[in-house]
Amino acid sequence: MKALAYLASAACFGLGLLFLIDSFPSGPHPFSLGRLIVAAVLFVLGWFIIRWLHSRPIIQQVEIKHTLDAPGELKLQEMRCRQCAGTLGKDNITVGEGGISVKCPYCGSTYQMEEAPKW
Ligand SMILES: [Zn+2]
Numbered sequence: 001m002k003a004l005a006y007l008a009s010a011a012c013f014g015l016g017l018l019f020l021i022d023s024f025p026s027g028p029h030p031f032s033l034g035r036l037i038v039a040a041v042l043f044v045l046g047w048f049i050i051r052w053l054h055s056r057p058i059i060q061q062v063e064i065k066h067t068l069d070a071p072g073e074l075k076l077q078e079m080r081c082r083q084c085a086g087t088l089g090k091d092n093i094t095v096g097e098g099g100i101s102v103k104c105p106y107c108g109s110t111y112q113m114e115e116a117p118k119w
Pocket residue numbers: 081082083084085086104105106107108109
């Protein structure tokens with residue numbers, strides 16, 4: 001598909017060049033404005049194909065991995081929700097931009113988990 005578009009663009013430029021050369025007077029036939037216009041149209045068309053090819057968004061997959069280096073031990077054992085005292089497991093913990101956050105599955109409260117100090 002892309003190769004075909006490049007080929008079409010190249011054909012436009014090639015034909016455009018032929019028409020451009022042919023528009024100039026050579027031997028018996030005089031200068032031809034019609035051929036010059038055709039050449040210009042072909043050049044513009046070829047240019048548009050190139051532009052269209054390059055303007056299409058390139059889909060890039062970016063995978064962001066969050067690794068958390070916690071020097072202190074994380075308090076993960078026996079976590080309970082501060083609002084409803086429901087037991088929180090590791091499935092309720094998400095690592096995001098701001099650090100570790102805990103979401104209570106019972107009442108929906110969210111907490112930012114704090115790192116236990118080293119000392
Ligand atoms: Zn809760």
